[in-house]
Structure formats: structure tokens, C-alpha cells
Amino acid sequence: MDAIFEAIQKTAKRIKTAIDIKDIGYSQQENSSGETQLQLDIKCDMIIEEEFSKISSIHTIASEEKEKEMLLHKDGKYFIAYDPLDGSSLVDVNLSVGSIFGIYENSFGAKNMVASCYVVFGPRVEMVFAHNKVKMYLLQNDEFEFVKEVRLNEKGKLNAPGGTQQNWKPYHKEMVDSLFAEGYRLRYSGGMVPDLHQILLKGGGLFSYPATSDKPDGKLRKLFEVFPFAFVYKKAGGEAIDGKNDLMELEHNHIHDTSPCFFGSKYEIDKVKEVYGRN
């Protein structure tokens, strides 16, 4: 695991350099989820593939930017699913973006997850690594320095509702509005990594990406986005559900499967369960 942790740090430094280059380049290709791939997405994917290829304990990788999984070392035991640059379309408006890594043992699947990690590229580069505990690091003079252990409070103040409101179910809108009516403040950038990072560091709140009429299975990908953040939130004392069930209990059929998802502290997730439980 130490070798993987170090490899992620190397990728983060290289990705930071790639983001800083002026031309992020629009390519003609689409990724497996039908989103336009930037040259930058492809470059970040290659950086991670290159660094992970050097680690013999990594058996297979799956990337949000690749159609299929890729075998690296047949005697390795770790399976890593990653989103090289989540929210990459926000780079050209200079908002924060991030890389997400889900680390699984023996095969992909929520129940096999043993660690997870994300890196936020914002005004500063920060990394959160969840294994036994959830620890945050800051890039300082080309080294990641430990900052603190992260824990969620029982209740927060932020509300980050994803998806197109027009396509929300009426009861989802009711649930979101009821939090605003209690004084919750809107915080939504459109980047999953900074949005969830903000809620985590400010002590709590709710991030939701529900099932919508146009996306009945949600938008966010189980292996690359949903499971890694569910692992982080649960290890930090929060909760992560699909509306009714614990996200870490879900199965997947395909590496690019999606799921509705809700991440937060206990108070807000209880509220989601109450509303979704009767609908």
C-alpha cells in the first residue's frame, strides 16, 4: 500500500504540471460515459497508467477514460479504479478539479475496497487518503505533508444538490428545499471532488446526485467516483447511501455503471432516508 500511496503522490505532482500548461486542448473523442475527452484527460490518464505500471502489487487498472480494464501485473493483488481528472471541463474556467482512486483487493467491487484516495487541484493541491483513518496532506515544496486527520460532525450546514432540477423527482426537491428552509447554504461548483472535499472539511452537510428522469441510474460512476467517496465518508464518520441502501453494499455489473448517491453527515442522511423511505 505504501508504494501505491507514493505513486499517487507522483501522479498528483505530474498532473498539477499538466493542468498548469496553457492549452488544455479539446479532442474529438468521447469517453465511455459519452463526455468529450480533453487532451488533458488523456494526458492525466497516461500519467497514472505510467506510474502504476511501475508498481508490481497492482494487478489491474480501470480508468474512467478507458473502455476496458487493463492488466498490469498478474501476480499483483490490488485493482485500482480511477478518474484521472474529474470535472476537467472546469479547468478552463479555473475552478478546482480532482483525481479519484478506489483501491480494491482481488477484484473490483465495493465489498473489496481497502483504501481510497482523492487529490484536489485548487488554489492548493491537497490529498485525502482513507485507509484505517482519513488523513489529509498538503503539497508543500514538492512534498506532501501530513496536515490532519479528518472527521465529520453529526450535522453540517452545506447543501450541494447535483443534477438538473427540471428532472428531479418532486420528493427529491422537497428534501433539498427542506434543508434550505432549515438554514443550509448552497455550495455547488459542479466538480465532485471539490464539492465533497468542502463538505468533509467544513464538518458536514449533504452532497446529492439523485436518480433523475433523464438519468434514472444517476450520473456518477460507481467504481471511479461513488465507491471511493463512500469509503472516505464512512471512514470519516459520515454516511453514504443511494437513497435507501448503503452505497458500499451495492454490486456492479460493468466497470462504467452509475448510481444515485448521497454523501453526508448523519443528520442529513437520516433526512434522505426518511424522505426516500416513504417514496
Ligand code: F6P
Ligand atoms: O462526473 C462528472 C461531474 O463533473 C462531477 O464531478 C460532478 O459532481 C457532476 O459531474 C456534476 O454534474 P451536474 O452538472 O449534472 O450537476
